[in-house]
Amino acid sequence: MTHRIPNPALFLAALVAGLSYWAASHILPAGAVLAAWKGAGVALLAVWAFVSAPTTAGRWIALVLAFGALGDVLLETSGLTVGAVAFLIGHVLATALYWSNRRTARDGTTPAILLMLGVPLTAYAVSGSPGVLLYALALGAMAATAWISRFPRSQVGAGAVLFALSDLLIFARMGPLAGSIVPDLLVWPLYLAGQAMIAVGVVTSERAR
Template sequence: MPRRALIEKRPWLLASLVAGIGYFFIAGSALPDLYEWAIKGAGAAFLAAYALSRHAGRDATQIAAVMAFGALGDVLIELDIVWGALAFLAGHLIAVQLYWRHRRASLSGSQQALALALVLLVPLIAFQLPADRAGAPGVAFYALGLAAMAASAWTSTFPRYRVGLGAVMFVISDLLIFARLGALAESVVPGLLIWPLYYFGQFLICTGVVGELRTRSTPQ
């Protein structure tokens, strides 16, 4: 990789990785909440900056907006889960529009089946998970947007095993959050997996989209 590319590319990704990995180890520590929340939001915020610095145009701006709403959701969810969910949902809707604009012209049967399974099963599973049944419809509503994001990512022309996989990791992370409100309330599993699945899912999504955009814009 040319030296100039290293200088341009590494700072934002490195800052994101430091914040994203660092948050896993400082979450729930004695660090003041404001500092902890800032580090938490910085992981996705630096990905937004990376997207804007690496590619110009509508698509890069949209994936940057997705990451920015993710960063906002990361912080707001610490204050109020509903406001956090709304921020994430806004990001999902922007992502759906981006992926739909870059949808594949044709899909194999297995690709169609997985996309359909995501749209149908994710909201259904999410609805079953919270112990507080009064909140279950809201969880399912949010999960529908989450599922649409993942399905459209999987069926887009962006790299499936980066962008599509990252979106599925995001789905699993959120389902674990909902499970922690119910059956897995006493389990250590959500605490170990939610953040790594979410952060590295976002990382794969952002770098996958930006990398593909740069490849397409490079003269062959």
Template sequence: MPKRALSEKRPILLASIAVALAFYYLRFEPIPEMYLIPLKGAAVGLLALYAYWRHPGADARLVAWVMGFGAAGDMVLLIDTEVAAWLFFGGFLFAIGLYLRHRRAVMAQSQKAVCIALLVITPLVCWLLPVDRASSTSFVLYGLTLGAMAAAAWASNFPRYRVGAGAVLVLLSHLLIIAGMGPLATSAATEIFVWPIYYLGQFLICTGVIQSMRKREPQLRVVRTH
């Protein structure tokens, strides 16, 4: 990776990490929520900016949209969970589209099993967790899309233990949020774990996809010249 590019782009990632940590600790302080909302959105929003500036390709724009929807959902989640769910849902659809554009040509049986498990177990868990059974159908649809996003990431040709693992972490964070509406309603676990798990997942997805595309550029140039 060129030193100049690294020196120019790393500050965006460092700023994103700093903002994410600031939000995590400041939300426990007596600070008005109106100040926390933009701070929370800026963490993943800076990842969207990183994706947009780091690579000029269409796939990088898709990553930026994924992060942008995530950042919007992060902010709205502090105000209206239903609207936030729709924003996250939109981000999942963009992510699925990105991963399907980069499907892995060959997959081991064990990896196929992981994808099937993500597709089946996620909506099932989303159906079982909420206390309000009247909204169970909506949670199943949300879980199916969430599981499809993680399965598509796992089946893509992006680094599995960065992008695939990142998608699974995002999935886990959303399951914890839903669990907070049910069995973990009185637990501090969601307050402690959701944000770091979610942010780490988004960070791994964004940096994993962008760096993978940059590494493939010389190979693509060779193919185009033959």
């Protein structure tokens, strides 16, 4: 990272909350406490982004992260469909942010097209669900526009790809990875890393301008 992380204590608290949830989820039974714990990591990232980059893009990514935290909680309390709606809204907001801050140069167009098409096609191939396909269209758009945005590709673009990979592993539980331990081990770390990288990339970029 080329810029110092602002408000490091708050950022560290977000990471600790997120990483500790991953450990707790393998020990504690499902319930309100675990659901709140799950949402705490990304919710703290949202707060961190909000206070660390008081710009339009900084507040915008904070809102995107807030919908991610809401989705985390709703997945545990209200089911996959309701939780997915919160994430879908977040992806639409993120896509609008990245598109409105796209690069003037056209480098990265090919990877972006591959993400735009590959994410939803892969999601449908592993799940066979039209509903998953609809959600994954927004997920692919989010990842594709993140890749061509002016924000650091090594953070925001790569973070969006990690987010997409995390969701693809969830969808694979409906098909080729049903009963596999792989999603249990990788979904949350990939997701948390992706969200943290996105938040850092946008915030540090805004502070450097």
